[in-house]
Amino acid sequence: MKRLFCAIAIFLGAGAVSAQSLSDVTGAAIDAHILPRFERLATDAQQLANVAQDNCDAASPALRAAYGTAFDAWVGVSHLRFGPTEHDDRAFALAFWPDSRGVTPRSLLSLIADEDPIGLDADAYADVSIAARGFYALEFLLYDDAALAAGDAAYRCALVQTVTADIAALASAIDADWRGTYAADMRAPSQTGHYRTQEEAAQELFKAVSTGLEFLGDTRLGRPLGTFDRPRPTRAEVWRSGRSAHHVALSLAAIGELAQILAAGDAQVSDVVADGFARAQARVAQLDDPVFAGVTDPSGRFAIEVLKQSIDAIRATVRNDLGPKLGVVAGFNALDGD
Amino acid sequence: MTRNYLLSTALGLCIATPALAVEQADVLTTYADIAAANYDDARITAVALQSAVDALIADPSAEALQAAKTAWLAARVPYQQTEVFRFGNAIVDDWEGKVNAWPLDEGLIDYVDLSYGGATDENHFAALNVVASPAFTLSGTEVDASAITPELLAETLHEADGVESNVATGYHAIEFLLWGQDLNGHGAGAGSRPWTDYAAGEDCTGGNCDRRAAYLKAATDLLVSDLEWMAAQWVEGGDARAALSETDATGISAILTGMGSLSYGEQAGERMRLGLMLNDPEEEHDCFSDNTHNSHYYDGLGIQNVYLGEYIRVDGTLVTGPSLSDLVAETDAALDAEVQSKLATTMLALGRIKSTAEAGFAYDQMLERGNAGGEALIMGGVNGLIDQTRSFERVVAALGVDQIAFEGSDSLDAPEAVFK
Numbered sequence: 001m002k003r004l005f006c007a008i009a010i011f012l013g014a015g016a017v018s019a020q021s022l023s024d025v026t027g028a029a030i031d032a033h034i035l036p037r038f039e040r041l042a043t044d045a046q047q048l049a050n051v052a053q054d055n056c057d058a059a060s061p062a063l064r065a066a067y068g069t070a071f072d073a074w075v076g077v078s079h080l081r082f083g084p085t086e087h088d089d090r091a092f093a094l095a096f097w098p099d100s101r102g103v104t105p106r107s108l109l110s111l112i113a114d115e116d117p118i119g120l121d122a123d124a125y126a127d128v129s130i131a132a133r134g135f136y137a138l139e140f141l142l143y144d145d146a147a148l149a150a151g152d153a154a155y156r157c158a159l160v161q162t163v164t165a166d167i168a169a170l171a172s173a174i175d176a177d178w179r180g181t182y183a184a185d186m187r188a189p190s191q192t193g194h195y196r197t198q199e200e201a202a203q204e205l206f207k208a209v210s211t212g213l214e215f216l217g218d219t220r221l222g223r224p225l226g227t228f229d230r231p232r233p234t235r236a237e238v239w240r241s242g243r244s245a246h247h248v249a250l251s252l253a254a255i256g257e258l259a260q261i262l263a264a265g266d267a268q269v270s271d272v273v274a275d276g277f278a279r280a281q282a283r284v285a286q287l288d289d290p291v292f293a294g295v296t297d298p299s300g301r302f303a304i305e306v307l308k309q310s311i312d313a314i315r316a317t318v319r320n321d322l323g324p325k326l327g328v329v330a331g332f333n334a335l336d337g338d
Numbered sequence: 339m340t341r342n343y344l345l346s347t348a349l350g351l352c353i354a355t356p357a358l359a360v361e362q363a364d365v366l367t368t369y370a371d372i373a374a375a376n377y378d379d380a381r382i383t384a385v386a387l388q389s390a391v392d393a394l395i396a397d398p399s400a401e402a403l404q405a406a407k408t409a410w411l412a413a414r415v416p417y418q419q420t421e422v423f424r425f426g427n428a429i430v431d432d433w434e435g436k437v438n439a440w441p442l443d444e445g446l447i448d449y450v451d452l453s454y455g456g457a458t459d460e461n462h463f464a465a466l467n468v469v470a471s472p473a474f475t476l477s478g479t480e481v482d483a484s485a486i487t488p489e490l491l492a493e494t495l496h497e498a499d500g501v502e503s504n505v506a507t508g509y510h511a512i513e514f515l516l517w518g519q520d521l522n523g524h525g526a527g528a529g530s531r532p533w534t535d536y537a538a539g540e541d542c543t544g545g546n547c548d549r550r551a552a553y554l555k556a557a558t559d560l561l562v563s564d565l566e567w568m569a570a571q572w573v574e575g576g577d578a579r580a581a582l583s584e585t586d587a588t589g590i591s592a593i594l595t596g597m598g599s600l601s602y603g604e605q606a607g608e609r610m611r612l613g614l615m616l617n618d619p620e621e622e623h624d625c626f627s628d629n630t631h632n633s634h635y636y637d638g639l640g641i642q643n644v645y646l647g648e649y650i651r652v653d654g655t656l657v658t659g660p661s662l663s664d665l666v667a668e669t670d671a672a673l674d675a676e677v678q679s680k681l682a683t684t685m686l687a688l689g690r691i692k693s694t695a696e697a698g699f700a701y702d703q704m705l706e707r708g709n710a711g712g713e714a715l716i717m718g719g720v721n722g723l724i725d726q727t728r729s730f731e732r733v734v735a736a737l738g739v740d741q742i743a744f745e746g747s748d749s750l751d752a753p754e755a756v757f758k
Contacts, residue, residue, distance in 0.1 A: 092615050101441065101503070102458050103616055127708045130615040199735075230477075230500045235460075331731045336425065337604030 021265060022198040022326065023187070029205050029261045030183050037077045037254070038084075038175045044070040045164075045171035052164040056157040058142045063160075064241075067142060070167070071135050071243070075250040079212025079258070081334065082204055083186070083194075084177035090170045093126075094134040097237060098223055103131035104140055105147070111159065112151035120158050122165035134170075136238065138163050143240035203328040205262060210318055211333040212255045217311040218335070220248055224292040225304060231295035239291040248307070249284045252277060259314075262322060269325045276314040283307040360664045362586035365647070368659030369593055370579045372649040373423050374572035376640075379416035379652045381565040384558075387413045387512075391558045394536060395551045403533040407516050411629060414509065416652055417565075418636030422644050425604070426596030429571055429578045435502075436492065436564050440623055442505035444514045446495070447553065449544055451521055461501045468495060468506075469550045486552040488560040507560050510624070515554045517626035524619050524706035526698070528628035591739040593662055597641050598730045601684075605637050606723035614716050619702040628702065631695035634719060638688045641726075642681045662733075670736045677729045684722030691715050 044066075051066040074094060077085075085091035096104065107129045111119045118124050131137065140147050141160055150156070186204070189195040195204065219237075224244070226232035236244040256277035263270040287303055294300020323329055390409040394402040417438070424430045445454055445465035456465045466474060472484040477499050483490055495506035505511055518531030534543040536551050544550070571578035582589045613621030622630040643649045647661025667674035694715060695701055704712025 089611070089615050092611075096615075100460055102460060103618060107616075129617045129707065203731075227500060329734070331734070332598040332602045332727050334603050334607050336599035336602060337608050 022202045025262055025264065025326070026198065026201045026205065027187055028264065029258060030186060033258050033261055034077075034080060035178060035183060037073070037080070038171075038178050041070070041073040041077055042168075042171045042175035044073040045168040049161075049164040049168035052161045056160040058148055058156070058160065064142060067135075067138060068241075068243070070171075071139075071238075072246075072250055074135055074171075075247050076254040078251060079208050079215070079255050081211070082208065083182045084174045087177060088173075089130060090174055093130045094167060094170050095136060096130045096134055097136045098219060098235070099131060099136070103129065104137055105144070107132035108137060108140055108147060108159075109150055112147070112156060115152060115155050119155065119162055122162045122169065125162050125166045126169075133163065133166055135167065138167070139238050139241050199328055202262075202326050203331055205258065206318075206323060206326055206328050207331055207333055209255055209259050209262065209322070210315065210330045211335060212251065212258075213311060213315045213318065214333070214335055216248065216251050216255070217308055217315065220244075220251065221292075221304065221308045221311070224295050225301070225308065226295065228301070231301065233291070233293050233295050236292045236295075242290045244291045245284060245287055245289060249281065252280055252284065252311075256281075259318065259322065262326060266325050269321045272317050272321055273314075276310070276317045280307065280310040280314060283310050360660050360668050362590055362665065363583065364660040365593075365662055365665050366582055366586065366589040368647045368661060369589075369644055370572055370582055371659060372643060372647070372657050373420070373578065374569065374576075375651050375655075375657045376416055376420045376423075376643075376649055377565065377569040377572055380413065380420055381562065381569045383409070383413035383416055383652060384562045384565050388558050388562050391512075391554055394533075395555060398533055398536040398538070400533045403516065403531075403536065407627070410509070410512060410516055411627065411632070412652075414624070414629060414632060415636055417509065418633050419640035419643060419649070421604075421637050422596045422600055422640035423578075424596060425599035426592035426594070427578055427581065429581060430568070433564070433568060435508075436496070437508040437561060438510070439496075439502065439505040439508055440510050441503060441620070441625070442510055442514070443501075443503045444519065444626075446498070446504050446506065447511060447514060448550060451519055453521070454519070461499070461503055463498050463501070463504055466498075469546050469553055472549075486549055486556050488556045488563070491553075491556050492560055507557055507564075509561065510626075511557050512554065512561065513624060513626045513629075515550065515557065520619070520626055520628065520702065522619075522702075524703055524709075526700060526703065528700075529626040587739055590662070590665075590737060591734070593644055594730055594734055594739060597644065598727050600637060601641060601723040601730070602727040605634065606720045606727075610634065610716055610723075611720045613705050614713060614720075617705055617707040619705055621705060622701050625702070628695075628700045630701040631692040635685075635688045635692045638684050638719075638723070642685060645677060645681060666733055666736065673729070673732055673736055677726070677733060680722065680726040680729050684719065684726055687715075687718035687722045691719055 048066040048070040051063055055063055057063065078091075078095060081091055108131075110116075111128075111132060118128055125133065138160070141156065141163065147156070185193050186195060186201050189197050189201050195201040224232055224236035224239075226235070233239070237247055238244060256273075259273050259277065260270065263273045283303075283306060287307065289300060289303070292304055295304055319330065387406065387409040390402070390406040394406045420430075421438075424434050443458075443461050443464035444450060445456075445467060446463055447467070448469040449467060450465065454465065458464050463476070468474075468483055468486070472482075474481055474483065476494065481490075481494055483494075491506045491511075495504065498504040498506070514529075516531065517529030518535070520527070520529040522528075532543050534541050534547075536547055536554075537543065538547065568578075570576055573579070582592060609623050619625070622628075623633040624630045645662050647659055647663065649657045651657060663674055663678065666677065691701070691704070694704075699712070703709070704716055706712060
């Protein structure tokens, strides 16, 4: 076994960056990518909660605009699933999707039907099923025909206020944890810390890129694509509010920004990564199909499959060029398993 | 191949490395021996279940139904331990859905309570009820289900309409046919299907008792034949064993992939944490029988088995040999101690869930909204599983089994890309 270890050590020695520059890369990712994006999420989520306090009517243009802005900020960090987002299930509570068992409608409609008092208490709401919390539940409350017609309008209105206040509290807690200790711990790995070495910290960031791309390709695009014989347009992400393709563009931009930071210092890898993301972005821009309704007809489907292929191509680039550049491999992620 | 070339070059450069006591090939042999014994035990206990089902159908009674349930519970003990072989071995992962698919929309199979609802956005056949329907239309095709056969289940009904929750075969379909729906929500108690659902003539409850019996028989026969097939893949000369030893490095990474993917994404995530976060009493792996505490426990034990290179068969025989633990210890003794300690911590946490459930506080009760004790029990298991996965990643780095064979297995599909 030690023989193989030698082979790897030689291989990494030739291509991988030093611990010092890994530390620079991690620092840049924290300062230029992670912290500003979580701060933006906390600000926009608080703004959403404020707007809902003033006007909780689901059809309100101001409320829907604030929902869109805050949701954009979430999608821009949705690949950063480690540390503060995973504490107390915060990210799960902000973003429960996909919902293959229809738990979000079931949970919300039962709260509304029962006029469950927990729906009126933003603090207590943290005990509610994650399916009834966060942005995807809010989309259902603002845009689903069944939810808009269900139960008592005043209760629904109050529930919107509760859900948005809960979102703001979650976003604020994540932001506070990043600024509090997590960023510092990630910058300075130690034998007793969460990250023992610079390589482990860099691997976490690398996994955010590779897992984010996997989710983008296999879930955000793969779910509505289904199979040629059985496309699944209603499995597209947030199709009710017409944001499916918009999320793909936002996520590509966010993951691309992080990948670019990780590639810094190696012009060749940096160029290949930039090309890959630019190509995929161009394909989203050309799509003109906001909810991937085109999966059901051959020409529309082809355009979406081409987009997915361009994301798969970035995944290969990341694995084959960016990973060796950093000297790390993908490791395990939450999408392993069925 | 590029990889071999590089390895032999590296061998030349590292010629001073001392001879090693633990050979990778021997570790892989132990792993395959455990898999062979484990799947054979799953087969043996499924055959016992088959006999109990035959007896129930021949002479229905409360005692015969209970005997079949007992046999099912016993059959789960070895099977769950095999789950560690799933994600690292494509031959297992491709096959697994036939025997252990979950969760299921049980209304596909038989009658359900009104509270279950009907067809859903995701699944138009969620309430098909094959037991009551000798003919129906599926994706535009007329299906003749007048005879319920293993072929009908496996080839037509299973994953019907491309929906994964249309589970027509395997342990959980059988579990539903033995226990019925658990309608107790977060309260005490499992499914309580009356034995008269299998009674003849006027005593029959739930309607179509003969067709229900035919379904149970077909599903059980299919389970036995599927397990026979898998057990055969792991004996000397079997395909699964052969695939493992194509190269030593891919074999070792298959072991670690199975351990990590089962621990983290599957068990800690999909099966445990998700159910807790959803507070849904149906979000438990063995939801009809309330046997979930055992499913989780034996999944965890399977992971420990392959790391330590030890498996105790259902007849008490010990299967053992050179292990991954030995291999790690040779490279980094402290890391081996860390992994062993984390595996033990996880088993203790899963053991607490099991012992508490056996004392009367069932897994679905632990999932209830605001139940702090249940949450602490389940999160203990989740945290142990996540934490041990981090140590598995350190093993990957220490052994240099670069580009681990994740599900989807990009690195195995394009090994030249790894060492280009």
